[in-house]
Amino acid sequence: MNDTTVNDTICPRCDAENVRVLTTSPVPGRWTMYVCDTCIYSWRSTEPRSATDPLAYPAEFKIDPADIPSIPAIPTVPPRRR
Amino acid sequence: MAYADLREFLATLDRDGQLLRYSDPVNPEPDLAAAARATANLTDRGPALLFDDINGYEPGKGRVALNTVGSWPNHALMLGLDKNTTVKDQFFEFAGRWDAFPGPIERRDDAPWQEVTLTEGIDLFQLLPLFRLNSYDVGCYIDKAAVISRDPDDPDNFGKQNVGIYRIQVKDKDRLGIQPLAAHDIGLHLQRAEERGENLPVAIALGNEPVITTVAGMPLAYDQSEYEMAAAIQGAPYRITKAPVTGFDVPWGSEVVIEGEIIAGEREIEGPFGEFTGHYSGARRQPVIKIHRVMHRRNPIFEHLYLGMPWTEMDYTLALNTSVLLYRQLKAEFPEVAAVNAMYTQGLLGIISVKQRFGGFAKAVGMRAMTVPHGLAYCKVIILVDEDVDPFNLAQVMWALSVHYHPLHDTVTIPNLSVLALDPSSDPAGITHKVVLDATTPVAPEERGHYSQVVGNPEGTADWENIIKGLLK
Numbered sequence: 001m002n003d004t005t006v007n008d009t010i011c012p013r014c015d016a017e018n019v020r021v022l023t024t025s026p027v028p029g030r031w032t033m034y035v036c037d038t039c040i041y042s043w044r045s046t047e048p049r050s051a052t053d054p055l056a057y058p059a060e061f062k063i064d065p066a067d068i069p070s071i072p073a074i075p076t077v078p079p080r081r082r
Numbered sequence: 083m084a085y086a087d088l089r090e091f092l093a094t095l096d097r098d099g100q101l102l103r104y105s106d107p108v109n110p111e112p113d114l115a116a117a118a119r120a121t122a123n124l125t126d127r128g129p130a131l132l133f134d135d136i137n138g139y140e141p142g143k144g145r146v147a148l149n150t151v152g153s154w155p156n157h158a159l160m161l162g163l164d165k166n167t168t169v170k171d172q173f174f175e176f177a178g179r180w181d182a183f184p185g186p187i188e189r190r191d192d193a194p195w196q197e198v199t200l201t202e203g204i205d206l207f208q209l210l211p212l213f214r215l216n217s218y219d220v221g222c223y224i225d226k227a228a229v230i231s232r233d234p235d236d237p238d239n240f241g242k243q244n245v246g247i248y249r250i251q252v253k254d255k256d257r258l259g260i261q262p263l264a265a266h267d268i269g270l271h272l273q274r275a276e277e278r279g280e281n282l283p284v285a286i287a288l289g290n291e292p293v294i295t296t297v298a299g300m301p302l303a304y305d306q307s308e309y310e311m312a313a314a315i316q317g318a319p320y321r322i323t324k325a326p327v328t329g330f331d332v333p334w335g336s337e338v339v340i341e342g343e344i345i346a347g348e349r350e351i352e353g354p355f356g357e358f359t360g361h362y363s364g365a366r367r368q369p370v371i372k373i374h375r376v377m378h379r380r381n382p383i384f385e386h387l388y389l390g391m392p393w394t395e396m397d398y399t400l401a402l403n404t405s406v407l408l409y410r411q412l413k414a415e416f417p418e419v420a421a422v423n424a425m426y427t428q429g430l431l432g433i434i435s436v437k438q439r440f441g442g443f444a445k446a447v448g449m450r451a452m453t454v455p456h457g458l459a460y461c462k463v464i465i466l467v468d469e470d471v472d473p474f475n476l477a478q479v480m481w482a483l484s485v486h487y488h489p490l491h492d493t494v495t496i497p498n499l500s501v502l503a504l505d506p507s508s509d510p511a512g513i514t515h516k517v518v519l520d521a522t523t524p525v526a527p528e529e530r531g532h533y534s535q536v537v538g539n540p541e542g543t544a545d546w547e548n549i550i551k552g553l554l555k
């Protein structure tokens with residue numbers, strides 16, 4: 001159960017090169033968690049390739065970073081009281 | 083019967099053969115979610131699962147409890163009943179205890195979660211074995227924690243203090259995403275805070291005895307206290323303790339208490355997340371919580387809930403509070419309503435048993451279910467059966483549908499009503515036709531069909547049910 005994942009640079013979901021280490025296992029060397037600061041997808045190095053590899057991540061769950069700002073806000077931010 | 087905390091409930095499950103301890107090593111993904119899914123697939127009488135050797139955590143330190151209320155025996159034990167209590171009997175017991183609302187509160191200063199306090203270097207992943215539930219969830223979630231907030235315009239009002247369960251994405255070591263829908267009480271709290279230009283303080287209590295978790299999923303009125311309802315349902319005072327920073331009341335027995343605040347005006351991408359409809363919800367921009375303080379017991383148990391295609395633990399925890407709520411609202415106007423089973427996808431489909439006063443009566447009751455508050459988002463399919471048909475016994479319901487329901491006379495379709503947007507059939511999202519299927523026996527002036535020669539039980543059947551039940555014990 002060693003850390004063998006190669007992809008730690010490209011987000012599997014949005015393909016942004018905006019990935020950093022989120023945290024590592026309390027018992028050292030078991031796994032590393034990464035997070036994409038563009039789409040906030042996170043994954044663990046021990047997960048199957050479909051969760052960690054941009055090429056194996058299923059197309060229907062992919063997201064284009066350009067679309068993120070236009071995603072609806074729920075709930076919307078109300079106007080300030082005067 | 084009241085459980086002081088999660089550990090006391092797990093000990094009871096263990097004594098009753100309803101807890102499975104699994105001490106072989108497992109991976110966070112996909113083992114933990116798969117084990118919970120498998121248990122729900124196999125049986126509706128399954129155990130809670132307790133894992134204590136999770137890859138990356140010291141054996142015995144990182145512990146995960148799953149499926150704690152994920153079966154009818156475990157649900158009965160939550161209510162302090164014999165584990166073999168039928169669903170119908172659990173329903174009437176639940177309905178009866180609701181009448182005791184509001185129950186008493188017991189305030190204590192000495193909570194077990196005060197053992198360890200973290201204010202710097204907070205990393206939830208070090209403290210709890212967080213893990214992905216479904217393959218294409220955007221990350222790790224917390225989905226069974228009690229989230230406590232107060233009305234910023236009326237912060238001292240105990241009744242308006244809300245205890246609810248919302249899906250929470252763990253976005254970073256000390257940063258969370260939360261889904262407080264506008265219709266939820268916390269959504270109202272957030273709206274008022276943002277109108278004032280203030281952050282909304284929240285306390286998040288993880289790992290609780292099961293009653294507060296069940297009550298937190300109840301759609302109570304805005305000024306009704308979940309703690310006073312928990313006291314009514316458990317039949318004993320509910321024990322709470324003040325969290326130090328927010329001053330909010332949290333369960334005395336929690337494993338972990340997090341304090342932080344929802345940042346005013348901020349929305350950030352959240353989701354997808356595998357939902358209780360059996361489908362993923364898409365991504366939305368949603369509020370964000372910054373964590374300021376974490377308090378916990380030493381070696382806390384991470385209690386988590388698997389959800390996805392029904393049935394899962396979520397369906398058990400919401401089954402009776404949804405059914406009893408609809409039952410109480412309908413019964414207030416129509417005393418002829420005998421029981422309500424609205425436990426299918428949180429009441430998207432419901433079954434109502436009712437004694438018809440006159441022809442067409444059952445159809446009116448069915449349409450009324452669609453216009454009570456819960457019905458505005460649910461009750462897409464309502465099946466009516468006679469008062470002597472047990473709505474919790476699907477064999478009986480299917481019998482009634484197969485022989486009492488006439489497609490031409492007994493179908494009422496109402497176009498373009500509101501439904502929760504998560505219903506994947508709604509089009510546009512949030513709008514759907516709804517249907518009443520009337521499987522009651524026609525009564526005057528509606529005289530049709532051939533129902534005069536019913537095959538009843540042989541004489542003495544009820545006595546023999548008791549004899550055989552006793553012999554089977």
Ligand SMILES: [Zn+2]
Binds near residue numbers: 016039
């Ligand atoms: Zn990304």
